[in-house]
Amino acid sequence: MNIKARALAGAMMAAGTVVIAGYAVGQTQEPITPIQPPKQINLGMSELGKKLFFDPRLSKSGFISCNSCHNLSMGGSDNLQTSIGDKWQQGPINSPTVLNSSLNLAQFWDGRAADLKEQAGGPIANPGEMAFSHTLAVDLLGSIPAYQREFKQVFGKDKVDIDQVTLAIAEFEKTLVTPNARFDQWLLGKQDALSKDELDGYKLFKESGCVGCHNGEAVGGNSFQKMGLVEPYKGNEKAEGRSAVTGKDADRFNYKVPTLRNVELTYPYFHDGAANTLTEAVDVMGRIQLGKKFTQDENAKIVAFLKTLTGDQPSFQLPILPPSADNTPRPTPFK
Amino acid sequence: MNIKARALAGAMMAAGTVVIAGYAVGQTQEPITPIQPPKQINLGMSELGKKLFFDPRLSKSGFISCNSCHNLSMGGSDNLQTSIGDKWQQGPINSPTVLNSSLNLAQFWDGRAADLKEQAGGPIANPGEMAFSHTLAVDLLGSIPAYQREFKQVFGKDKVDIDQVTLAIAEFEKTLVTPNARFDQWLLGKQDALSKDELDGYKLFKESGCVGCHNGEAVGGNSFQKMGLVEPYKGNEKAEGRSAVTGKDADRFNYKVPTLRNVELTYPYFHDGAANTLTEAVDVMGRIQLGKKFTQDENAKIVAFLKTLTGDQPSFQLPILPPSADNTPRPTPFK
Ligand code: HEC
Ligand code: HEC
Ligand code: HEC
Ligand code: HEC
Ligand SMILES: [Ca+2]
Ligand SMILES: [Ca+2]
Ligand SMILES: [Ca+2]
Ligand SMILES: [Mg+2]
Structure with missing residues (x-):
């Protein structure tokens, strides 16, 4: 195992998951779990x-x-x-x-x-x-x-x-959780919630190793990982990532793995917003995190799967704000 | 009748109202009418x-x-x-x-x-x-x-x-109309919808001549009037008002009379936003439109009345916008 492959395996173990071959293993053993409604809200x-x-x-x-x-x-x-x-x-x-x-x-x-x-x-x-x-x-x-x-x-x-x-x-x-994505409906047993292409995309997402970092309830958000594990990332900025917090050189270019929930809506992608489309983001991830070049068809299937992660969006009345009083300090936009 | 008083009387007639003494005349004859719910919305x-x-x-x-x-x-x-x-x-x-x-x-x-x-x-x-x-x-x-x-x-x-x-x-x-203000409840017969001070304020608003310009369903919005009828307005800007549209010198410093519905919420006041508080706006209006200096008590009562014009605010779910597609042009904020 070379250093990069070891780092990746480490990343996967740190996240507490294993790559499961195929989706026939049953939805209760999936590395992604359904979003739970918010609990204990005041x-x-x-x-x-x-x-x-x-x-x-x-x-x-x-x-x-x-x-x-x-x-x-x-x-x-x-x-x-x-x-x-x-x-x-x-x-x-x-x-x-x-x-x-x-x-x-x-x-x-x-x-x-x-x-x-x-x-x-x-x-x-x-x-x-x-x-x-x-x-x-x-x-x-x-x-x-x-x-x-x-x-x-x-x-x-x-x-x-x-x-x-x-x-x-x-x-x-x-309260801003987004349950009820089509993918979660599938996890919870609704077999026809996903199309063949979307399921194929999920299979690729698991087998290729994406789930090593993007897993759990948020499909991410639960570990810091190097951006550019197999091949350096050529972004257009100067951020150095997690090392700015820990002071450790090993944390250079480490970022929190973003949630892929609602990723269809959160373009552009990566910490520098350099990828405009999911197609591009998936291509970059494949190459620099996994050393894999997806075919156009594979890429499209993974993107189709990612779009099944869009859940119920926040649903509430537009809030009405209380007016300022005579003595409330006024804003100073041009000073 | 001097020129200024004549202009004011003209303004009042143009708006099709007369100044009614007191509020005992019965709510059906008031110069302000209740906001109607929106009709025929597609x-x-x-x-x-x-x-x-x-x-x-x-x-x-x-x-x-x-x-x-x-x-x-x-x-x-x-x-x-x-x-x-x-x-x-x-x-x-x-x-x-x-x-x-x-x-x-x-x-x-x-x-x-x-x-x-x-x-x-x-x-x-x-x-x-x-x-x-x-x-x-x-x-x-x-x-x-x-x-x-x-x-x-x-x-x-x-x-x-x-x-x-x-x-x-x-x-x-x-759809953005605001029915059900306390003042409208009073107009529609709910006698205790307004306090004594608020009713006194309304009486002053009518008797002083404010209703000459601020009347009807929107308490304004239905005529252009000179800003600075009795005394010139000393604002901090260069706008010339309605004359920019008509080309007529007589329309210089004429502005659409703003609605006073929800005026409690729409600070700061006037076309140049120069008045921070209702107290200040009412004082300016009294002086430069009517040649009247209100006492602190009178001013406070008029302000109390104006705050009864706050109606039901828009009430709907926060809209959820459809995501851009891969070929949707991206914004260019810094170009
Ligand atoms: C001017 C833009 C801007 C405003 C205003 C703003 N944010 Fe942010 N927010 C950002 C950016 C950019 C980041 C990422 C910063 C970073 O990671 O270094 C961020 C990060 C966050 C995060 C972390 C999310 C994650 O996954 O790490 C939360 C939560 C958040 N903001 C909430 C808020 C709240 C609450 C407010 C208002 C009090 C607010 N933001 C105001 C731009 C903004
Ligand atoms: C070794 C960990 C790791 C692996 C494996 C990995 N990712 Fe990522 N992923 C990350 C990190 C870290 C980021 C954030 C990088 C950044 O913004 O600089 C990210 C970002 C993304 C984003 C952009 C999300 C956003 O909101 O900006 C997408 C989409 C994505 N990954 C999909 C995938 C796919 C598909 C695969 C498999 C082909 C994959 N990832 C494999 C760690 C990983
Ligand atoms: C950057 C600030 C800004 C934005 C954005 C903006 N407005 Fe305005 N709006 C104004 C200002 C300032 C005026 C007054 C201009 C004037 O009277 O010369 C105005 C006037 C109006 C008026 C006239 C109200 C009246 O009583 O005369 C309406 C209606 C309106 N805007 C609706 C809209 C709509 C619909 C949009 C979006 C398509 C919009 N505005 C976008 C600042 C803005
Ligand atoms: C001759 C017409 C006229 C009379 C009389 C008049 N107003 Fe006005 N009112 C206007 C015009 C025109 C404006 C807008 C002026 C501007 O912004 O430059 C205005 C603006 C206002 C505003 C600010 C509204 C806003 O949203 O900016 C208030 C409050 C107000 N008037 C209250 C009153 C009161 C109270 C009286 C009586 C003391 C009164 N007005 C008398 C024509 C009149
Ligand atoms: Ca983004
Ligand atoms: Ca205003
Ligand atoms: Ca405008
Ligand atoms: Mg922030």
Whole structure:
């Protein structure tokens, strides 16, 4: 076994799966498991978090909300190569979907945030994203009577603080799971939920070794892996991946394996958004992660399978935000 | 009668109303009438229009949708002094609400668009707003299979065109009326829907002459009037108003009287967004339109009345947009 093949086998074991030949083994033994509906949601908290997720007043400009870059009408991302932040700044990296992000082992491409609560504080104060500050955000929310009341009702405290803000947003994000994909229907026994081509695609996905990294409930999200295992990745950027967090050279170009749930909706692909289509992303993955060149027909079948991973999208009423009060600080988009 | 008073009386007659003393005259004779629910909506068309209203792919950047500047979570405007357009360009004028805009005699502050259909073509191609073009928009939508099918279903034609796009958006906008405000409940006979202060405010609003211009179903939107009738308006911008459309000097500084429906939500106020609060807007109106200085108490009562004009906000599921296809042109935010 050469180093690359060993690394790959290691990746597969780390993820706790084995490559299963064919799909005749029975749906209960599959390396991918159905998405579970969200459990134990504090409804009051998540309703508050939903408003915050849509509220552009959490940005300096009053123009950018979480939903600007994680648009829940579009699969929870922005479908841009890299994001647009405050003052139209070009972001450094592709915006990952917030759908099913509660299933991730950590947040961000390099996993630098442990969980959704820790993550949610980031963008508000990031000068390249919402360009606000936690103090300003908390003061702003506290000045809006209806928010003030809702925070008090949910958290039982007189004063809004940033912990409550990030807790509420994280609670809302926990609801953003997407059950009922056709693939899950098949896993749960509906034999005719998938076409022959889609099943062939799944077989290829397993036999080729994709499931070594993309497996479990989120079909990814549960390990960090090297981008360019067999052949170096030639992306157009300077990010170095997980090593920026761990300081270890071995983690260079390691990224969190993205979920492939709803991947049909989250183009463009990879941390640098360099692949416009699934066809391209599958081709790149085959070559640089597995040393495999898929035929056009094989590629199309894998893509067909990946599109069966689109689940029920978030389904709720557009939130209505409480108006600012006379003393609520006004946004300053042009300063 | 001096010239200014004559102009005001003219304005009142043009709007077809008289100033009624007090509110004891009975709710059926009021100069403000309740908002009617939308009628004769083509549901298929308006559902399609809703998607288009939320779709940032109608902009060059892929980042700005109608809902960016007419946020239906925030009263149908952006709550900015002037809007942020493509590449963070600072817009020239305050974004008016799209709520109840179907009731306007014409669209835009200067009325340069006859109706919602005519209006909807504007922002897509406006270099300072969405910076796209009608041809690009139509090509883009036509490349998205689910849109292609939906357009065909609604309009019965094989090819998407810009007329269908603006018709659908306008049909959706017709649904954006806001019935059931507390003031309307009172108009319809619910005597205790308003507090004593709110009723006093309404009495002042009528007796002072505000209803001369702000009347009817939308409490405005049905005439052009001079901004600065009694005393010149000292705004911080260069717009000249309706004369830009008619070429007539007499129309200089004439603007469409804005609806006061949901005015609690559509701060900041005036075409230049110069007034941050209702207190300030009411004070300015009193002085420069009527030559009246309200006491703090009077002002507060009028503001209390204005807040009773907030109606039921749009209530629908967040629309889910169909994904782009491999050949759908990608956005170019940084070019
Ligand atoms: C200006 C664009 C922008 C805004 C605004 C924004 N995000 Fe993000 N978000 C990103 C980008 C880009 C990343 C990836 C950053 C990285 O991995 O280094 C990200 C990462 C995330 C992740 C991690 C997902 C994963 O799989 O690792 C979550 C969760 C998230 N954002 C939620 C939010 C929330 C909540 C808000 C609002 C409080 C928000 N974002 C605001 C662009 C944005
Ligand atoms: C050794 C681990 C590993 C293997 C094997 C692997 N992947 Fe990946 N996959 C990753 C990592 C890591 C990324 C993120 C890389 C980046 O963005 O730089 C990724 C990204 C992707 C993406 C883009 C997702 C997005 O939202 O950007 C797709 C699609 C994908 N993989 C499909 C596949 C397919 C199909 C196979 C098999 C042919 C495969 N992967 C094999 C680790 C792996
Ligand atoms: C970049 C900000 C921006 C975007 C995007 C935008 N608008 Fe506007 N909208 C404005 C501004 C500013 C005005 C006022 C312009 C004027 O009166 O000269 C306006 C005016 C309007 C009006 C007239 C309302 C009235 O009372 O006169 C309607 C209706 C409207 N927009 C609908 C739309 C639709 C539909 C879209 C998308 C196709 C859209 N807008 C996109 C900022 C925007
Ligand atoms: C002679 C006509 C006229 C009279 C009388 C009048 N208004 Fe206005 N009102 C206007 C016009 C025109 C505008 C828009 C001016 C602009 O934006 O430049 C306006 C704007 C407003 C606004 C801001 C709305 C917005 O969304 O920006 C408020 C609030 C308002 N008026 C309240 C009142 C009150 C209260 C009175 C009585 C004290 C009153 N108006 C009297 C014509 C009038
Ligand atoms: Ca992506
Ligand atoms: Ca416009
Ligand atoms: Ca306004
Ligand atoms: Mg972020």
